[in-house]
Amino acid sequence: MTKQEKVKFVIDTLEEIYPETPIPLDHKDPYTLLIAVLLSAQCTDARVNTITPLLFAKADNPYDMIKLSVEEIKAIIRPCGLSPMKSKGIYGLSHILIDKHNGKVPESFEYLEELPAVGHKTASVVMSQAFNVPAFPVDTHIHRLMYRWNLTNGKNVTQTEKDAKRLFPRELWNKLHLQIIYYGREYSPARGWNIDKDMIFQKIGRKSVVK
Template sequence: MLKQARVEFILRKLQHLYPTQLIPLDHKDPYTLLIAVLLSAQCTDARVNTVTPALFTLADNPAEMATKTVEAIRSIIRPCGLSPQKSKAIKNLSILLMEKYNGEVPEDMAALEELPGVGHKTASVVMSQAFGHPTFPVDTHIHRLAQRWGLTSGKNVVQTEKDLKRLFPIEHWNALHLQIIYYGREYCSARGCDGRVCEICTSCYPKRKHPKKVNKP
């Protein structure tokens, strides 16, 4: 199957399986989404969702969070891992939002990436899911699947994001980010598929005889 045929098949299959996409992180506004995405680094969404109710009871807006101690924040988010860095980032970005943006999460990629603890992927998710701007956030899971499906040979998520944006129409980017994550969890996980098991892998590469080696980011 040629690359364009793979792209069209993947689009059809993912739209059929996941016609609606709900972000798996519980939140109520751009700020709580920003914090939840920040916490999800090297942590499952399910675990984040068990932590955020207590965190957002402590403070669910920049004004209140800025007044809390790093220790108080860390004591709640510890199960998410990397709690020393994440707790400092949550407090410091909340202070910066109050000082520079009147307590509002900026609707601007560059401004988001300047916030403490907020990288390109986190900023992309917020721009996409909170504000509706077309982005294509790529994490290690999407990076892995894109390689299995022959959509990229990139050695890192930056190159994979560029390749996916080039292949897929812009109007599909926001949905695809979530659809690929859902599909990976259900059918093409790191342990569940090696490039020769799930329907997309076997349809794109029916003659593949050996596990697909993935370039780790």
């Protein structure tokens, strides 16, 4: 198969399995999505979804969030891990949103990535899922699958993102990145991987992965 044929096979297979792609993190607006994505670093979406209702009951906007102390935020989000860094980030970015952006989450990669505790991947998720701007956030699932499918050399997530954007049509990026995440969790996990059930790997996979 040519690379383009492989790409078409991936797109068609994912569309067949996951015609709908609900956003895995519960939220109601760009701010609550931003906080949920920040909390999801090195934490499962399922756990984040159990913690955010507790946090958002006290503060679901930057004005209420800065009424809480960093310690109060940290106590609530502790089960998500990295709570010292994340709590400072949430408090700090809430202040910046009020001071510089009228309390709104900016629709800009540049401004998002200036916020504390917000990296390129978090900014990409917010731009994609809150504002429907084409982006291809690369998490560990996408990085792993793109390598297993021999669509990237797997050097780092930056390279994987470049390769994904080069190979896949721009208008599909927002849906595809979610489809790949869902597929990775169900059929191609890091641990407990059953290659026989991984139909995409069976067809186009990098053979050296299983040696």
